[in-house]
Amino acid sequence: MSTLNRREFLKASAALMAGVTFAGASRFLSPPGFQGTNKPNILMFVFDAMSARHLSLYGYERETTPNLKKFAERAFVYHNHYSGGNFTTTGTASMLTGLNPWTHRALNYRGMVDRHLTDRNLFRLVGNEYTRLAFTQNLWADILLSQFEPDIDIHLPCDSYSPYIHSSTQPDDLPSDRRMAYYVFQDFMSLRVDDPHTFPGSLLMASSDLARALAPNRNHISGEYPRGLPTNYDYSYENASILDGIGGLLRDSLAQAEPYLAYFHLWSPHSPYNARKDFIGRFEEEVQIQAKARHPFSGGNYSQSALQTYRREYDEFIADLDAEFGRLLADLERSGILQNSYVIVTSDHGEMFERGELGHATALMYAPVTHIPLLISAPGQTSRSDFHSTTSNVDLLPTILKIAGKEIPEWVEGRLLPGFGGNQDPTRSIFPMMGKDNAAFQPLKQATFVLIKNGYELLFYTGYPGHEDQFELYHLEQDPHELQNLFSKDITTTSHMKNELLEAISTANRNFQMR
Amino acid sequence: MRKRLPEFQSIVQVYAVIAVLFAGWTITAFLWKLSAWLLLLNLGEVFTIFSYAMAANFLESLSILLLLLIACSLLPARVLRDEFVVRGTILSAGIIGSLMVFVGSQMYFGIERGVLLLIAPLSVLILTAFLLQRASKLHQVRSIAVLFSDRVVVFLFILLPLFAVASIYVLFRNTS
Numbered sequence: 001m002s003t004l005n006r007r008e009f010l011k012a013s014a015a016l017m018a019g020v021t022f023a024g025a026s027r028f029l030s031p032p033g034f035q036g037t038n039k040p041n042i043l044m045f046v047f048d049a050m051s052a053r054h055l056s057l058y059g060y061e062r063e064t065t066p067n068l069k070k071f072a073e074r075a076f077v078y079h080n081h082y083s084g085g086n087f088t089t090t091g092t093a094s095m096l097t098g099l100n101p102w103t104h105r106a107l108n109y110r111g112m113v114d115r116h117l118t119d120r121n122l123f124r125l126v127g128n129e130y131t132r133l134a135f136t137q138n139l140w141a142d143i144l145l146s147q148f149e150p151d152i153d154i155h156l157p158c159d160s161y162s163p164y165i166h167s168s169t170q171p172d173d174l175p176s177d178r179r180m181a182y183y184v185f186q187d188f189m190s191l192r193v194d195d196p197h198t199f200p201g202s203l204l205m206a207s208s209d210l211a212r213a214l215a216p217n218r219n220h221i222s223g224e225y226p227r228g229l230p231t232n233y234d235y236s237y238e239n240a241s242i243l244d245g246i247g248g249l250l251r252d253s254l255a256q257a258e259p260y261l262a263y264f265h266l267w268s269p270h271s272p273y274n275a276r277k278d279f280i281g282r283f284e285e286e287v288q289i290q291a292k293a294r295h296p297f298s299g300g301n302y303s304q305s306a307l308q309t310y311r312r313e314y315d316e317f318i319a320d321l322d323a324e325f326g327r328l329l330a331d332l333e334r335s336g337i338l339q340n341s342y343v344i345v346t347s348d349h350g351e352m353f354e355r356g357e358l359g360h361a362t363a364l365m366y367a368p369v370t371h372i373p374l375l376i377s378a379p380g381q382t383s384r385s386d387f388h389s390t391t392s393n394v395d396l397l398p399t400i401l402k403i404a405g406k407e408i409p410e411w412v413e414g415r416l417l418p419g420f421g422g423n424q425d426p427t428r429s430i431f432p433m434m435g436k437d438n439a440a441f442q443p444l445k446q447a448t449f450v451l452i453k454n455g456y457e458l459l460f461y462t463g464y465p466g467h468e469d470q471f472e473l474y475h476l477e478q479d480p481h482e483l484q485n486l487f488s489k490d491i492t493t494t495s496h497m498k499n500e501l502l503e504a505i506s507t508a509n510r511n512f513q514m515r
Numbered sequence: 516m517r518k519r520l521p522e523f524q525s526i527v528q529v530y531a532v533i534a535v536l537f538a539g540w541t542i543t544a545f546l547w548k549l550s551a552w553l554l555l556l557n558l559g560e561v562f563t564i565f566s567y568a569m570a571a572n573f574l575e576s577l578s579i580l581l582l583l584l585i586a587c588s589l590l591p592a593r594v595l596r597d598e599f600v601v602r603g604t605i606l607s608a609g610i611i612g613s614l615m616v617f618v619g620s621q622m623y624f625g626i627e628r629g630v631l632l633l634i635a636p637l638s639v640l641i642l643t644a645f646l647l648q649r650a651s652k653l654h655q656v657r658s659i660a661v662l663f664s665d666r667v668v669v670f671l672f673i674l675l676p677l678f679a680v681a682s683i684y685v686l687f688r689n690t691s
Contacts (some may be wrong), residue, residue, distance in 0.1 A: 044516075177563075177689055180567075182555065187548070188564055188567075188568060198546045199622065201571075203611065203618060204614070206618045210618060214629060214630060440555050
């Protein structure tokens with residue numbers, strides 16, 4: 001008797017699910033006026049932890065993104081685009097709600113958007129004229145998508161196209177209660193085998209996870225992946241199979257459900273930086289960057305040489321992803337999908353390798369963790385447009401609504417992007433922040449706030465135990481590596497920006513308490 | 516068939532041991548994580564997590580009890596059924612204890628230790644086998660098993676309603 005392996009089972013399940021879902025989605029296809037509308041499809045690709053500072057597209061000295069560079073020749077390219085936060089929850093929530101973190105309150109690791117604001121999301125606002133599909137490999141982003149579940153027509157499981165599952169349970173195992181599933185399984189009952197500091201709530205589930213982890217073929221390390229397969233710690237995957245899966249979905253299934261809004265949030269190039277062997281050793285030359293002393297708010301204490309090694313591995317992983325994404329774009333081009341689709345490429349936050357710190361969810365909110373890529377290609381676009389004014393990822397929601405021909409609600413805190421009706425406004429203020437240790441239900445007391453305006457960046461660290469409040473000011477254009485703290489030198493700029501930031505925080509806290 | 520099973524009172528005593536061990540572990544883990552959840556989840560959501568955990572505990576404890584009862588029905592009576600309170604208590608504590616040690620080893624040493632993590636749980640299982648083999652002769656072990664299973668029955672007055680409420684709540688969330 002032949003047996004299905006995990007991959008075949010997933011394919012069969014996906015096909016079955018697509019059939020069932022599209023049967024369900026047919027109600028969206030039936031209203032008069034839907035079929036035959038000329039609305040474009042909207043494809044969003046979010047690459048987790050992709051810092052703009054590491055993309056050759058934006059001038060990085062290592063050739064990490066030749067394919068994105070090529071894609072940029074037919075796109076709007078935003079050079080100073082910033083995330084609302086420096087880790088998945090905050091950054092993704094800002095992108096999907098058009099709200100600043102202090103408003104949407106998805107502040108903590110694996111946090112949620114304020115339960116009173118869940119109707120303020122991209123999928124609802126785009127409306128059911130569009131078939132709305134969402135897929136993320138990131139379980140924290142999936143929590144947010146699960147909050148928006150009533151507004152999503154097709155919500156794919158996180159482990160779609162990933163054949164190597166580590167956990168005995170996944171969030172979609174509770175389809176009727178997916179919003180809570182992560183907390184029940186991953187956060188409590190199951191065992192995170194790579195994190196010894198967790199205390200699993202269910203002995204049987206944890207033992208099953210542990211036994212699975214100890215099985216000899218756990219990571220399926222093959223010669224293709226000398227560092228092990230890429231993994232989000234709950235399952236391992238290959239970029240090729242993920243992007244092939246997405247390509248197949250767009251070509252075969254979604255073609256019958258146009259127009260569609262498809263949100264694809266990939267795990268790569270998030271750590272661990274497990275590139276395919278073809279990309280390992282590609283960047284032997286060291287990047288010439290000035291060593292920066294460990295910052296007092298840094299959570300790590302990595303040496304400069306260790307950081308250089310991780311930087312190189314990260315860059316290799318970006319190059320790996322870029323190659324696979326280039327293949328997908330060529331596929332979409334061949335199949336004509338790009339002719340009637342907007343394609344948006346961005347990230348939820350960046351990554352940093354400096355000041356003793358490695359990663360992103362840190363008190364340090366320097367540009368490497370907030371500066372993210374943004375490219376938007378319009379249907380049939382053939383030329384490149386560059387925009388250098390400061391933009392925020394809260395701007396994506398209103399811009400997508402404009403593309404979809406929808407009204408932009410007054411509560412949206414983002415603006416239309418330049419190129420889509422927005423102005424290039426150098427005086428525009430944007431406010432990334434990180435408050436992961438602050439209760440989501442309390443005013444903001446312990447956080448790092450950032451104000452970016454007129455090419456300057458003001459950082460404000462407040463409420464950290466054992467530290468006094470601290471400000472730093474940098475001129476991002478003249479000092480992109482943030483080496484010269486101007487806080488006590490440029491008194492005028494400091495004074496204006498400090499007042500504006502403190503006033504904005506005070507207003508945010510006041511508004512929160514009044515709700 | 517009923518003749519192959521132990522007396523109801525014995526089953527209740529052994530089930531109490533199983534349920535208390537599972538619930539004790541889960542409640543400890545829950546309290547360990549509670550402060551982190553209070554930063555981001557409201558009380559209703561925290562209650563939901565607890566309910567799922569208790570419902571899972573209910574299923575876990577029933578599955579271990581079922582395993583013992585199947586063993587009772589299949590094995591000669593002298594092996595398990597005739598002294599179900601003593602042997603059932605030792606066996607269930609041994610199985611659950613080995614699971615605790617297995618998971619605890621990973622929490623303490625990390626996954627990097629690989630199959631070495633199996634040493635401690637296997638030791639517990641060997642000890643359990645030894646105690647089972649000697650159960651009829653080691654009077655102190657018998658007394659402790661009987662005393663323990665007898666004392667923990669009282670917790671069923673809390674756990675069973677908790678399991679019931681949690682299971683109903685979980686069913687409601689997944690069917691409504």
